[in-house]
Amino acid sequence: MSIPVKVAIAEARDNEPHLLATDVESRVLPSGRALAELWRTGALVSGPSNEPDNEAFPGPDGARLWVLTVPPDGPNTPPFHATPTVDLGFVISGSVTLDVEGAAQLELGPGDAFVQSGQSHRWLNRGTEDVVIGVVVVGVAPTSSS
Numbered sequence: 001m002s003i004p005v006k007v008a009i010a011e012a013r014d015n016e017p018h019l020l021a022t023d024v025e026s027r028v029l030p031s032g033r034a035l036a037e038l039w040r041t042g043a044l045v046s047g048p049s050n051e052p053d054n055e056a057f058p059g060p061d062g063a064r065l066w067v068l069t070v071p072p073d074g075p076n077t078p079p080f081h082a083t084p085t086v087d088l089g090f091v092i093s094g095s096v097t098l099d100v101e102g103a104a105q106l107e108l109g110p111g112d113a114f115v116q117s118g119q120s121h122r123w124l125n126r127g128t129e130d131v132v133i134g135v136v137v138v139g140v141a142p143t144s145s146s
Helices: none
Strands: 005-013 016-024 063-070 085-093 096-100 105-108 113-117 121-124 131-139
Touching: 005 096, 096 113
Parallel strands: 005 113
Antiparallel strands: 005 016, 063 131, 085 113, 085 131, 096 105, 096 121
16 A cells, blocks of 8 residues: 655755655555655654744744645746745645745645745746645744855
C-alpha cells in the first residue's frame, strides 16, 4: 500500500532560493497502515498562547492552522512575498503553481504537499476555479546571512 506523494520544498541553499520537487513513497507499518514522511525538524513549537488575535503571521515558535483559498489570478499576477515562517501544507482541491523568486515554478494538485521555508514566493492560480490549500504556518526566528 504505497502511495506516492509529490512534495515541493522551497528553502535557501548557500543563500540562494531553491525549489525541490520530489516524489515520496510511503512505508508500510506493522499495523498495515502506510506512512510517508514528508518533512522533519528537530525543534518543536509550544502549545496555545495568549498571542494577540490581530497577528496574521505567528512569531517565533508560534503556529497557525489555515485553510487558504486562492482565487483565479485573472488579469492580475499576485506579488512575491516572504515571511519568517515555515509553511507546511497540502493542496486540497484545484491546481496551483508555487513560484519561488529566483528559483523555479512547480505545479501542485490535490494531495501534493509543500514545505516553504521563508523564501520569497507567490501562489499562482491560472485556472478558472478556486484552489483550496490546507497549511500550518510556523513562526521562526530570522537568521542572519553573515
